[in-house]
Amino acid sequence: MRYNLMLAWHGLKRFPRSTILAVLTVAMGLAATMTTLALLHQLTADPLPGRSGHLYLAWVDTVRAKSGQSTSLNGVAINANHRIKLDDAKGLLHDHRAHWQAPMASTSVEMTGSGPNPRSKHDYVMATTSEVIPLFGIALRSGRGWTPGEDEQRARVVVIDSELAQSIYGTVDVLGRELKIGKGVFRIIGVSAVFAPQPHFYDLSAFAFSGTRRDRAFVPLSALLDAGGELSGNDGCDEDAPAKKTTLFGTDVAHCATLSYWVDLPSKAQVDEFRSYLQHYVEEQKSLAGFGKPARSDLIGVGAWLSRQNVVPDNARLNAWLAGSFLLLCMANVAGLLAARFLRRGAEIGIRRALGAPRGAIFQQHVFEAALICLVGGLLALPLTLFGLWTLRLQDSGFTDLARLDPAMFGALFLLALGVGVLTGWLPAWRASRVEPGLQVKSA
Amino acid sequence: MSLRIMLKILQRHALMPALVLLQVALACAILCNVLFLVWQRVQPMVAPSGLAEDELVLVDQIASHVRPWTAAEAREGQLALSHLPGVRSASSALGLPMIGQVTVDYALKSPAGVSVGVNGYFGDGLVKTLGLELVEGRDFLPGEYGDIGVSQSSSGVPTAKSAQSIIITQSLERQLFKGESAVGKLLAVPDDPSDPGYRVVGVVRHLLRNQVDLATDGRADDTILAALRVGDTAILSYAVRIDPVMREVALRGIHDTIKREFGPLMGGESFLRIGTYAERRNEALKSARAALWLLAGVTIAVIVVTAIGIMGLTGFWVQRRTRQIGIQRALGARRSQVLRYFLLENLLIAGFGVLLGMALAFVANGLLMHFYELPRLPWNYLPIGGAIVLVLGQLAVLGPAMRAADVPPVVATRAI
Numbered sequence: 001m002r003y004n005l006m007l008a009w010h011g012l013k014r015f016p017r018s019t020i021l022a023v024l025t026v027a028m029g030l031a032a033t034m035t036t037l038a039l040l041h042q043l044t045a046d047p048l049p050g051r052s053g054h055l056y057l058a059w060v061d062t063v064r065a066k067s068g069q070s071t072s073l074n075g076v077a078i079n080a081n082h083r084i085k086l087d088d089a090k091g092l093l094h095d096h097r098a099h100w101q102a103p104m105a106s107t108s109v110e111m112t113g114s115g116p117n118p119r120s121k122h123d124y125v126m127a128t129t130s131e132v133i134p135l136f137g138i139a140l141r142s143g144r145g146w147t148p149g150e151d152e153q154r155a156r157v158v159v160i161d162s163e164l165a166q167s168i169y170g171t172v173d174v175l176g177r178e179l180k181i182g183k184g185v186f187r188i189i190g191v192s193a194v195f196a197p198q199p200h201f202y203d204l205s206a207f208a209f210s211g212t213r214r215d216r217a218f219v220p221l222s223a224l225l226d227a228g229g230e231l232s233g234n235d236g237c238d239e240d241a242p243a244k245k246t247t248l249f250g251t252d253v254a255h256c257a258t259l260s261y262w263v264d265l266p267s268k269a270q271v272d273e274f275r276s277y278l279q280h281y282v283e284e285q286k287s288l289a290g291f292g293k294p295a296r297s298d299l300i301g302v303g304a305w306l307s308r309q310n311v312v313p314d315n316a317r318l319n320a321w322l323a324g325s326f327l328l329l330c331m332a333n334v335a336g337l338l339a340a341r342f343l344r345r346g347a348e349i350g351i352r353r354a355l356g357a358p359r360g361a362i363f364q365q366h367v368f369e370a371a372l373i374c375l376v377g378g379l380l381a382l383p384l385t386l387f388g389l390w391t392l393r394l395q396d397s398g399f400t401d402l403a404r405l406d407p408a409m410f411g412a413l414f415l416l417a418l419g420v421g422v423l424t425g426w427l428p429a430w431r432a433s434r435v436e437p438g439l440q441v442k443s444a
Numbered sequence: 445m446s447l448r449i450m451l452k453i454l455q456r457h458a459l460m461p462a463l464v465l466l467q468v469a470l471a472c473a474i475l476c477n478v479l480f481l482v483w484q485r486v487q488p489m490v491a492p493s494g495l496a497e498d499e500l501v502l503v504d505q506i507a508s509h510v511r512p513w514t515a516a517e518a519r520e521g522q523l524a525l526s527h528l529p530g531v532r533s534a535s536s537a538l539g540l541p542m543i544g545q546v547t548v549d550y551a552l553k554s555p556a557g558v559s560v561g562v563n564g565y566f567g568d569g570l571v572k573t574l575g576l577e578l579v580e581g582r583d584f585l586p587g588e589y590g591d592i593g594v595s596q597s598s599s600g601v602p603t604a605k606s607a608q609s610i611i612i613t614q615s616l617e618r619q620l621f622k623g624e625s626a627v628g629k630l631l632a633v634p635d636d637p638s639d640p641g642y643r644v645v646g647v648v649r650h651l652l653r654n655q656v657d658l659a660t661d662g663r664a665d666d667t668i669l670a671a672l673r674v675g676d677t678a679i680l681s682y683a684v685r686i687d688p689v690m691r692e693v694a695l696r697g698i699h700d701t702i703k704r705e706f707g708p709l710m711g712g713e714s715f716l717r718i719g720t721y722a723e724r725r726n727e728a729l730k731s732a733r734a735a736l737w738l739l740a741g742v743t744i745a746v747i748v749v750t751a752i753g754i755m756g757l758t759g760f761w762v763q764r765r766t767r768q769i770g771i772q773r774a775l776g777a778r779r780s781q782v783l784r785y786f787l788l789e790n791l792l793i794a795g796f797g798v799l800l801g802m803a804l805a806f807v808a809n810g811l812l813m814h815f816y817e818l819p820r821l822p823w824n825y826l827p828i829g830g831a832i833v834l835v836l837g838q839l840a841v842l843g844p845a846m847r848a849a850d851v852p853p854v855v856a857t858r859a860i
Contacts, residue, residue: 021756025749032745073551073561073634074655314816315735321812322478322742329470329746333753336463340760395734431459 004361008368015341022337026377027384029330030417035388036320038409042402043312047197051137052302058261060282061296062088064238081205083235083257097277098263100135104128105231105259106206106215113168114178121168126215127224135264143175143190146220154222159190164216184227199311201302203260205233208311211402231258275299331424338370339428346435353437363433370425371418378417450789460761464754465797468833471750472801473808476829480821482739484660485732491664494650495541496575498688500721501698502540504681508709515591515675521705525682528697530690536674537567537683539654542724547655550668553634554620563653566672573685581627581646584609584671591675608670611646615665656728747836754840762848769848770855779849786845787838794837798830
């Protein structure tokens with residue numbers, strides 16, 4: 001085998017021009033495929049590894065309105081984020097049937113620091129309740145989260161992430177300092193690590209994938225509403241609600257479905273139990289009578305939710321298919337080049353065979369040669385892939401700033417290169433091993 | 445040489461032709477699909493907008509965090525803008541061409557039962573401000589307009605008591621009324637028989653929709669104008685038609701006016717955008733352009749790889765048969781006959797490859813369509829893609845074939 005490997009290596013150097021051509025072709029195919037796959041890998045990664053398996057989005061449809069069409073003729077999805085109304089969120093929280101649970105909404109607010117020359121920042125915060133920290137496993141770097149009691153008292157406390165602390169106060173040592181959010185002044189009680197799951201699965205209505213946007217602070221929902229903070233967007237409002245004048249960035253929290261309600265359910269039995277509890281909850285809503293709606297509720301896991309909401313852009317998948325078929329074309333091409341090269345060596349192979357080399361050895365030698373070519377191609381594909389990802393990041397279409405190569409994909413590149421090599425070399429090597437010893441020796 | 449002999453030769457050395465065939469088939473399948481994707485991206489770029497493009501300035505995202513704008517404020521702004529030097533007319537409008545952030549979504553159903561989803565624009569005097577060309581019927585009368593408040597919580601356009609006047613495009617007239625005049629006819633709202641629907645009062649030649657991604661396959665002009673005036677609203681936008689000679693003056697005036705009228709309530713973080721139609725168009729088509737560059741790259745790579753592959757394989761193939769070619773030449777075959785033989789052989793292999801490739805393209809498109817929102821590959825892309833690959837094959841084989849034709853007859857006498 002060592003000998004065959006050595007022969008393969010010598011073979012590479014024999015026809016340098018065709019070797020270079022084959023290496024370049026393979027590198028191009030591999031780079032195209034890896035670029036698209038790396039992006040896809042980032043986009044389909046688990047947003048919260050280890051946790052998302054038992055997180056569920058709970059939904060009860062209690063909006064007092066006719067159930068509208070979910071998609072229009074133009075493909076515009078309406079009311080499809082499975083959000084619930086504030087009162088229902090309070091009811092579910094009060095019943096406390098799940099292990100951890102929290103309603104939440106990402107909303108964009110103006111935040112201003114304290115001191116003589118306060119800096120301010122307009123960014124997303126998550127309006128939620130106390131259990132969100134254990135629910136999502138948000139890591140606290142210092143301080144504490146707030147308690148259910150503080151939720152009740154509508155306490156103006158806030159947990160901010162270290163980067164926001166850095167950008168407003170210039171330090172992460174900000175416990176006890178004041179942060180103005182909207183019209184209210186909040187006391188910072190905790191500093192968290194940056195929490196930016198990709199995609200932003202818990203509130204897809206705000207944004208899905210983003211390298212730059214994320215929730216930079218966690219704030220009690222009740223206190224934020226008191227401070228004039230508004231939630232943006234909704235999944236429908238009660239028709240019988242009194243007309244309230246809203247700005248574009250605000251919505252009538254009391255009568256519109258604005259909150260995503262996430263729960264942690266560690267076991268299958270708890271999931272089933274919670275599901276029937278939700279259905280029960282909707283069926284008991286007397287006020288829904290007269291709107292001709294069936295009682296609807298839903299409990300859906302993170303993975304199922306992401307695929308239902310179709311968060312991975314079709315374009316990313318389409319490009320991967322395109323790149324994959326291009327790789328196939330490159331493989332066919334290299335197979336041709338290899339076949340030509342191996343058969344050119346027909347005489348030599350004939351002599352080796354005549355001297356007693358078994359077919360297997362010839363086959364092995366040539367598959368090795370093909371694999372070597374593709375590995376070198378893989379090596380060359382690495383900078384090409386990085387270049388491809390860089391151009392993708394330049395495109396700036398919302399999700400492309402995630403285009404990066406992580407170690408797993410780096411390893412996958414070489415596995416792919418090796419696989420491609422063996423597969424490509426198979427046919428030509430087989431053809432080479434069929435060379436009849438006698439004929440070749442005679443003509444040589 | 446007859447086709448039978450040619451096939452026989454190919455059959456005896458099946459590996460080389462098989463590899464060429466495989467490459468051709470793959471290239472053909474990829475190119476057919478790429479061409480189709482390219483056309484999908486190009487259509488919105490080449491669709492006529494129907495607007496006075498040179499004269500149009502779009503102002504949007506005038507929003508306040510404090511309170512919604514009132515109908516009176518919207519109208520005051522319009523009045524102030526339209527009296528600026530260099531401005532021909534201005535309309536407070538909702539839904540503007542090339543601005544995809546705010547789209548108004550209508551569904552229309554014709555008496556014959558055809559349903560079409562369209563984008564709507566509304567605002568005071570849009571026909572004049574956008575510079576649309578009326579080909580039938582009339583513009584809205586001042587008394588026809590109704591006020592409409594827009595807020596985030598209203599997910600649809602509220603229902604009116606009597607049929608709303610609308611102006612449609614010629615393309616919609618054709619789709620909905622099959623060649624009859626649409627003027628005066630009623631359109632219903634699908635799935636809502638209680639809604640009084642819409643009455644067509646006029647037809648314009650073109651009007652490009654603002655869901656630009658949907659402006660493909662004859663849907664570019666699926667747009668209507670509704671006789672609605674912007675009332676209380678969370679977000680204001682204006683279409684302003686200027687005198688192109690006085691562009692600079694007009695733009696400065698628009699800037700100052702918006703600042704003066706709305707600045708105090710807009711707050712520090714403003715999303716306000718003021719730009720010419722050309723700028724907004726450029727922005728709206730940015731992602732489509734990026735996709736086109738990518739597809740162009742794929743096309744070039746496929747062509748180069750295939751050409752090199754065919755050249756390499758045929759070159760080797762010619763080299764192997766040098767002796768036979770020499771014998772043929774010695775027996776009286778002309779150069780041109782040898783040349784023709786190799787070209788024809790390539791045509792034969794590539795022809796089979798293309799047939800296989802077209803089938804592959806069709807199957808691949810079917811699979812993609814099943815999983816993603818992609819329209820069916822129209823069959824006419826197949827022969828186009830096939831023809832490109834065939835020509836490519838012939839060009840690629842030209843070099844090796846000429847080399848074959850240059851083989852001197854004397855080779856036949858040498859042993860190689």
